Amino acid sequence: MEEQSQNYEISLWIKRGITLVIGIVIWHLPIPWDITPDAWHLFAIFITAIIGVLLEALSIFTASIIALVAVVLLRVLSPEKAFSGFSESFILLILAAFLVAKGVIKSGLGRRIAFLLIRRFGKSTLNLGYCLVVTDTILGPTIPSNTARSGIMYPITHALALDTGSMPTPEGRKRTGSYLMMTYIAGQTISSALWLTGMAANPVGVGIAAEFGVNMNFGNWVFVASVPCIIALIAIPFVLYKLFPPENKYTPEAPEMARKGLLEMGPMSMQEWIMGSTFFGMILLWIFSPVLNINLAIVAFLGLSILILAKVYTIEDIRQGGGDALETYIWFAILYMMSTALNDMGFMKILGAQLATYLIDYHWITVYVLLIVLYIVIHYLFVSQTAHLLALYAVFLQVAVNAEVPAALMAFMLSFATNLFAAISPQASSSNVLFVGSGFLPSKDIYKQGVVITVLNTVIFLLATPWIMWASSL
Numbered sequence: 001m002e003e004q005s006q007n008y009e010i011s012l013w014i015k016r017g018i019t020l021v022i023g024i025v026i027w028h029l030p031i032p033w034d035i036t037p038d039a040w041h042l043f044a045i046f047i048t049a050i051i052g053v054l055l056e057a058l059s060i061f062t063a064s065i066i067a068l069v070a071v072v073l074l075r076v077l078s079p080e081k082a083f084s085g086f087s088e089s090f091i092l093l094i095l096a097a098f099l100v101a102k103g104v105i106k107s108g109l110g111r112r113i114a115f116l117l118i119r120r121f122g123k124s125t126l127n128l129g130y131c132l133v134v135t136d137t138i139l140g141p142t143i144p145s146n147t148a149r150s151g152i153m154y155p156i157t158h159a160l161a162l163d164t165g166s167m168p169t170p171e172g173r174k175r176t177g178s179y180l181m182m183t184y185i186a187g188q189t190i191s192s193a194l195w196l197t198g199m200a201a202n203p204v205g206v207g208i209a210a211e212f213g214v215n216m217n218f219g220n221w222v223f224v225a226s227v228p229c230i231i232a233l234i235a236i237p238f239v240l241y242k243l244f245p246p247e248n249k250y251t252p253e254a255p256e257m258a259r260k261g262l263l264e265m266g267p268m269s270m271q272e273w274i275m276g277s278t279f280f281g282m283i284l285l286w287i288f289s290p291v292l293n294i295n296l297a298i299v300a301f302l303g304l305s306i307l308i309l310a311k312v313y314t315i316e317d318i319r320q321g322g323g324d325a326l327e328t329y330i331w332f333a334i335l336y337m338m339s340t341a342l343n344d345m346g347f348m349k350i351l352g353a354q355l356a357t358y359l360i361d362y363h364w365i366t367v368y369v370l371l372i373v374l375y376i377v378i379h380y381l382f383v384s385q386t387a388h389l390l391a392l393y394a395v396f397l398q399v400a401v402n403a404e405v406p407a408a409l410m411a412f413m414l415s416f417a418t419n420l421f422a423a424i425s426p427q428a429s430s431s432n433v434l435f436v437g438s439g440f441l442p443s444k445d446i447y448k449q450g451v452v453i454t455v456l457n458t459v460i461f462l463l464a465t466p467w468i469m470w471a472s473s474l
Contacts, residue, residue: 015057023048085337096300097151103313110159133187168439177440193419328437
């Protein structure tokens with residue numbers, strides 16, 4: 001055992017050395033196009049952090065912390081800019097939602113909901129995967145934030161994992177937890193694409209498309225998206241189930257166990273009633289937040305305040321079990337800051353424009369396919385779907401129109417693609433972050449399974465091009 005441990009340490013430091021060398025090489029490469037030195041150096045640090053995670057040289061938290069130190073000490077960014085990600089409201093929403101989710105679990109409400117779902121659908125892990133995907137799809141049109149929806153679904157998914165015999169350990173997470181968590185992340189890429197109100201950036205794309213003469217509204221959006229989204233929603237849980245199967249596939253005894261569990265729990269406790277009422281109130285406020293003009297993060301903090309005052313989730317609970325929430329908040333804030341800074345420096349727009357110009361002389365179908373694939377692959381450099389859309393949507397749409405790609409077809413596909421790539425990496429969407437911090441999904445698994453899901457989504461939507469082209473022309 002001691003020899004294995006030493007070999008592991010040696011292997012780990014070799015990987016870290018390789019990561020460092022790669023970063024130094026990228027830093028000193030000739031700077032292409034009109035990219036500024038600071039933008040290039042920030043890119044070198046950012047991509048080195050991602051490579052470190054992919055090589056398993058560093059955890060995503062450690063890589064982010066080192067990257068933060070590097071951008072300040074090497075004077076790539078000012079300290080004020082480097083710390084700016086910690087004040088973003090949607091990142092604070094993640095932190096508050098994480099703590100509220102712990103309240104759902106501690107109160108016993110999450111366990112009760114999990115038992116109810118297992119009693120009805122729990123004969124197989126695949127059924128539970130479909131249950132999560134369908135539930136999020138139903139919530140999609142009413143909650144205009146995939147991050148807020150993940151705050152609702154995370155404690156339920158977590159409870160399902162625990163109550164089907166899975167634990168957030170290297171051995172225990174493979175039973176059902178990893179599958180259920182990844183299925184939800186993957187399913188949300190499609191539930192967000194199906195509805196115009198399914199993700200915050202969707203209406204932004206509508207506004208940009210209007211400048212190109214493309215009319216997109218709630219009705220024609222769901223009509224155009226319906227065929228590929230329905231196919232993808234059916235395919236995703238099944239593909240994950242086959243390629244990355246949970247160890248515990250069939251649980252014929254689970255419904256009976258859940259029934260007995262509910263009997264043992266008895267009627268809902270006062271804490272469950274308070275938690276349930278607070279949770280339902282948060283959902284209502286999130287649904288009507290556009291009408292009431294209420295910040296989503298404030299809704300989450302309001303719910304957390306009520307839980308603390310009612311002693312459903314106490315300050316002591318936060319001190320004892322809030323470490324994973326804080327860790328998740330820190331690494332996501334840092335990566336988001338770096339990605340945003342790259343965008344502000346013009347790096348993303350220059351990169352997208354330069355790559356797109358190489359395609360202009362091809363047939364429009366070739367240009368269309370390559371632009372969609374390129375738009376999706378570039379998301380490895382982004383930590384925000386909205387930032388990605390703002391940086392590249394108009395650029396790619398203009399290049400496509402110049403190449404005679406039908407404007408409506410390209411506008412809809414770029415909007416859908418802004419959701420399809422949300423599972424490509426742990427940081428690809430803020431809605432992933434709660435699940436990444438659960439302990440059930442190591443970063444390497446998300447990168448591996450995320451590629452499969454992103455390729456599956458892309459292939460389904462590209463094959464649906466005739467439908468999208470016809471439906472968007474009506």
